[in-house]
Amino acid sequence: MAVTGPLLAARDGAVVTLTLNLPDKRNPVSEPEMVDALVDALEAADQDIGVRAVILTGAGSAFSSGGDLRAMKSGTGLRADLPADTRRRYRAGIQRLPLLFHALEVPVIAAVNGPAIGAGLDLACMCDIRIAADTAVFAESFVRLGIVPGDGGAWLLPRIVGFSRATELALTGETIDAHEALAIGLVSRVVPGDALLDAARAVAARIAANPPQAVRMTKRLLREGQTATLPALLDLSAAMQALAHATADHDEAVDAFLAKRPPRFQGS
Secondary structure (H helix, E strand, O other): OOOOEEEEEEEOOOOEEEEOOOOOHHOOOOOOHHHHHHHHHHHHHHOOOOOOEEEEOOOOOOOOOOHHHHHHHOOOOOOOHHHHHOOOOOOOOOOHHHHHHHOOOOOEEEEOOOOOEEEEHHHHHHHHHHEEOOOOOOEOHHHHOOOOOOOOOOHHHHHHHHHHHHHHHHHHHEEHHHHHHHHHOOOEEEHHHOOOOOOHHHHHHHHHOHHHHHHHHHHHHHHHHOOHHHHHHHHHHHHHHHHOOOOOHHHHHHHHHHOOOOOOOOOO
16 A cells, blocks of 8 residues: 555555654644545455554654644635535535444554544544553543534544543543543553554554454444444344354364464455
């Protein structure tokens, strides 16, 4: 994979690393070019069973500042002169991201290298796993700008940190550091900044070591479990288990375990 506009894409074996690459603007994600680049790169990774994990990070000192405040002021970004057009811009723009992330089956790890603010925090929340540098900070800061989370943050954040803590973050707009983010379950680990990508790659490698079809179906079940009833999820689990039992990788896993040798998974 290669450079796609404001997004850098690099592949190392079964792991793709995507880097938000507008460091001079602190990597806003509200611009159409960034949304299009993320959609294209993530859809390509999802369609390739050889890609077993994706890492998402930011260039420069920030993960993502969220929206471009200058565009908000001028009305050249998501905000239009006609409110009905603003609604259409959100639906055709940044709101494509939470829908895409929710539909992805390839696991995505956010390597939060710096501030994740507003839509930048929500972008991290769209990912499946979040690892933070010790210098990272987080804020659901929309209310401080007199706006609301327009990209799904009100759905995402409570499912990660719980309703009470999410409400506090969203209604105060206050910033928390990486260690508080760890304490409330927003991130799963905090590491020194210079070790961040290595830590993300280590998690990606542990995921990539497993049968990719089973990994992707397990992720799908976890996502569906956020909203499904237990009977509905059990029905889906049984159907996916039938598919998993029929894979060559399942047979390989059992054979390798019985033979006490490392398995060799092919994604079939």
